[in-house]
Amino acid sequence: MEGMAGQKSHLTWAVHISVALLVALWLFPTVGLLVSSFRTAEQISNSGWWSAFSAQKGQLPAIRISGDERQEDGLYVIDGNLFGTAETTLSAWGTSSREPEAYEPDTEVELKDGWVLGVASSGDFRLSAPQSFEGERLPRVFATATTPPEFTLENYGNVLFGTTAGAGVGQAFLNTLTVSIPATVIPILVAAFAAYALAWMEFPGRALLIAAVVALLVVPLQLALIPLLQLHNTIGIGKGYLGVWLAHTGFGLPLAIYLLRNYMVGLPKDIIENARVDGASDFQIFTKIVLPLSFPALASFAIFQFLWTWNDLLVALVFLGTDDDRLVLTARLVNLMGSRGGQWEILATSAFVSIVVPLVVFFAMQKYLVRGLLAGSVK
Incomplete structure (x- = not known):
């Protein structure tokens, strides 16, 4: 009988085809970029990446x-x-x-x-x-x-360690790591404490703070860039890594607090109350009970925050400037597009270097992504 519980929908095949198409749309450009990064300039200009394994x-x-x-x-x-x-x-x-x-x-x-x-x-x-x-x-x-097919590691040598063809990409890679890692860790630390307070501590104005956090989610960061830069210059931190860390922290905190608070408020209440009866302080409850149980939400936000800071261009340009020794990967790729538009092997290699770290982070922590995103959505 149709519509019975446990019976598979007739549209299951359509779902599978749609998922396969989405995977292919994402996978083909990535594989093409990887293959092109190992090819010579002549081969890239004469044929597509899909023919890289046959004689041309x-x-x-x-x-x-x-x-x-x-x-x-x-x-x-x-x-x-x-x-x-x-x-x-x-x-x-x-x-x-x-x-x-x-x-x-x-x-x-x-x-x-x-x-x-x-x-x-x-x-x-x-x-x-x-x-x-x-x-x-x-x-x-x-x-x-x-x-015949020809592959080379020379492209990566030029990009990461060369002084001419891929000038500055290796340094830009280190600069991006310097920006992304602290800009991911700092918001998580701050947001975890704030989320616990909003979820399990009673104090006046808590509801207003929760409403303010939700309201900040819809504020475009572009509105705050220039005023925040002026504030940095006034207090003396100017353009530097500290400024860009604080900027990313401020822009990422609303989502982090909202996500972690929704997850923490859904934790079993009996565990928290029993810990308080046993004499545990809020700090002990937070560090020994809530924080370990909230790891899926923490990992979920870490993925989003890291990907955002790694791929960021606007905030990095505003708070770091355009000096070659402080350019991040996205800014360096923009410069390469303007100055080396004909050297496709350098562009392909540089682009793949810029996405390989986010790919590793995503695949390593993807099992926590859905669990963290659905936190608090159902009871």
């Missing part, structure tokens, strides 16, 4: 003939390999950008002044002429070739 055929950047000349049978000769040590198979080549696939491999072509250039499928070339090449501008070769 495409036009390579123009390669200038170079090498030491030698004499052979009355001719001056320069030979070598276009691709160096790379295992690449040439399928077509040319000497003009207008006709990059004009010639087949293993053919010789006569150029200016009796110059003869031949390129093999392996990339080996031989340029010969009746006169010396000294002082001459050697030709370029436009090659269409099949290259």
